[in-house]
Amino acid sequence: MRFGIIADIHANLEALTAVLDTLKRQEVDQIFCVGDIVGYNANPAECIELLKENGVISISGNHDRFTSGEIDAIIRKETRDVINFTRNALSTEQMDYIASLPEERYFEDIFLFVHGSPRHKDEYINSLQIARSNLQLLQRERPFVSVCFYGHTHLPYIISPNRIETDIHRSTSFELDPKFTYLINPGGVGQPRDQCPLASCAIFDVDRYVVHYFRVEYDIETTQGKIREAGIDHKIADRLSKGR
Numbered sequence: 001m002r003f004g005i006i007a008d009i010h011a012n013l014e015a016l017t018a019v020l021d022t023l024k025r026q027e028v029d030q031i032f033c034v035g036d037i038v039g040y041n042a043n044p045a046e047c048i049e050l051l052k053e054n055g056v057i058s059i060s061g062n063h064d065r066f067t068s069g070e071i072d073a074i075i076r077k078e079t080r081d082v083i084n085f086t087r088n089a090l091s092t093e094q095m096d097y098i099a100s101l102p103e104e105r106y107f108e109d110i111f112l113f114v115h116g117s118p119r120h121k122d123e124y125i126n127s128l129q130i131a132r133s134n135l136q137l138l139q140r141e142r143p144f145v146s147v148c149f150y151g152h153t154h155l156p157y158i159i160s161p162n163r164i165e166t167d168i169h170r171s172t173s174f175e176l177d178p179k180f181t182y183l184i185n186p187g188g189v190g191q192p193r194d195q196c197p198l199a200s201c202a203i204f205d206v207d208r209y210v211v212h213y214f215r216v217e218y219d220i221e222t223t224q225g226k227i228r229e230a231g232i233d234h235k236i237a238d239r240l241s242k243g244r
């Protein structure tokens with residue numbers, strides 16, 4: 001069994017298409033998405049349809065929840081403007097799809113999928129301390145979980161009690177030790193933030209206990225053109241070529 005993991009698509013159709021092509025060429029059995037299908041970029045409707053066509057199993061991210069109106073948090077104006085753009089771009093069925101996504105999911109009881117962290121759906125795992133306390137929380141409260149896949153930071157990471165893998169800027173593989181609990185971020189599909197503009201995704205090989213990362217080229221200029229044409233803040237287009 002090999003499953004693909006994607007995160008933070010953020011309505012980037014060109015990046016999502018490139019990543020799904022890569023995962024299909026690798027003949028994965030199933031693809032999971034850990035949230036943030038929409039927000040930032042210009043093709044939310046097309047991305048939702050592509051996920052449905054490919055039978056991707058998803059959970060919600062904060063941008064998906066902003067869009068379906070479940071959260072009234074104070075957020076930046078440019079983010080609010082994109083949410084309004086996204087709401088206008090989606091059909092009723094697509095809005096229903098976004099609203100129906102659960103906040104977390106299990107697969108085979110030992111794999112957990114969350115957007116932010118196991119502790120909270122909106123928490124950023126952006127420090128060693130936060131990573132450690134989440135690993136401890138998993139071991140204490142959900143000891144049956146072997147790997148928790150997360151997103152939200154848009155940074156590819158492998159974290160276990162005795163190991164950290166980061167700066168994953170090219171396609172590469174890591175053997176894991178089944179004795180340990182892991183937090184794994186596949187990196188961002190539609191808005192990578194690790195100074196590498198390539199779209200990111202991962203495959204988990206359950207039998208070999210190996211995680212394969214893929215950094216995938218896509219047509220960034222087309223994505224940027226669509227963002228500018230849609231009247232979305234140009235900074236959101238500019239950052240894509242810098243990977244931040």
Ligand code: ZN
Nearest residue numbers: 008036061152
């Ligand atoms: Zn995101």
